[in-house]
Amino acid sequence: MVSITLMILFPYSIVLLISSLLQPTLMEVFFHNNILIGLFFICILGLVSFGSAIFISIKNFQNSPLKAAKQNMIIKLFQVPAYLFIFVVGLACMVTIFSMGISFFLIAFDGISIFLSGLVGISAVKCNYTNGILSKKELLFYGVLQFIFCVDVICAIFLWKKAVNSFSNKEKKEG
Numbered sequence: 587m588v589s590i591t592l593m594i595l596f597p598y599s600i601v602l603l604i605s606s607l608l609q610p611t612l613m614e615v616f617f618h619n620n621i622l623i624g625l626f627f628i629c630i631l632g633l634v635s636f637g638s639a640i641f642i643s644i645k646n647f648q649n650s651p652l653k654a655a656k657q658n659m660i661i662k663l664f665q666v667p668a669y670l671f672i673f674v675v676g677l678a679c680m681v682t683i684f685s686m687g688i689s690f691f692l693i694a695f696d697g698i699s700i701f702l703s704g705l706v707g708i709s710a711v712k713c714n715y716t717n718g719i720l721s722k723k724e725l726l727f728y729g730v731l732q733f734i735f736c737v738d739v740i741c742a743i744f745l746w747k748k749a750v751n752s753f754s755n756k757e758k759k760e761g
Contacts, residue, residue, distance in 0.1 A: 589638035589645075593661050593706065596635040597668035597699045599628050600692070604675050632698055639702045643709035651714040652753055655746040658710035661703050662742040669735075672696055700735055707732030707742060714745060719752045 603624040606612035610619075617624040646654040676692040679685040708729055715725040731741040 589641050590657060590661060592631070592635050592638040593642065593702060594664045596628075596631055596702060597665050597672065597696070599631045600695045600699070601668050601671050603628060604672070604692075628695065632695075632702075635699075635702050639705040642706050646706070646709035646713050647716075649713065651710075651717045651719050652746075652749045654710040654713040655742070655749040658703075658707045659742040659746040661706055662739045665699065665703060666739060669696065669699075696735070700733060700738065704733040704738065707738060707745075710742075710745060714749055719749055720745075 602612070602616065603621075606616055606624060607621070613619055613621075613624075617627070642657065646657070649657075672692050672695070676689045676696075679689040679692070711720065711725060711728045711732065714720045714728075715722070720728060728741055728745055731737050
């Protein structure tokens with residue numbers, strides 16, 4: 587559960603840094619008025635999140651397909667507000683030429699975050715394929731969608747729903 591929390595927190599660390607740029611008190615309290623400390627914090631949490639993504643991915647091969655799909659869905663759903671905040675701030679920074687560079691950093695950090703949650707998503711897709719819930723065509727389709735912004739969340743919900751339906755159909759056949 588700790589590794590899932592670390593995965594969820596990574597985009598929120600970006601939100602914290604953006605918020606601290608807009609609110610000097612936050613910058614002073616969290617980063618001692620030094621943006622480099624904030625960037626260092628994001629990089630460290632990114633590395634820890636990468637380790638967590640690898641750990642969750644390996645663990646998903648031992649989990650049930652339903653649990654793997656549920657973990658993937660939870661991670662992606664909890665990250666939606668952070669993605670929306672980062673997206674809106676990135677759009678606002680594109681308005682002036684002086685803050686356009688910030689948008690590129692936000693795009694890069696968003697890409698890293700989507701990649702990390704995509705790793706977990708790929709393992710959930712593979713787990714569901716291995717257990718016969720997904721076909722080979724669906725494996726490829728769902729696998730690619732894990733790395734596409736916004737579509738990954740919808741895909742995670744569909745994957746979880748498909749896993750739930752598969753388990754309920756198995757219970758009906760056995761019962």
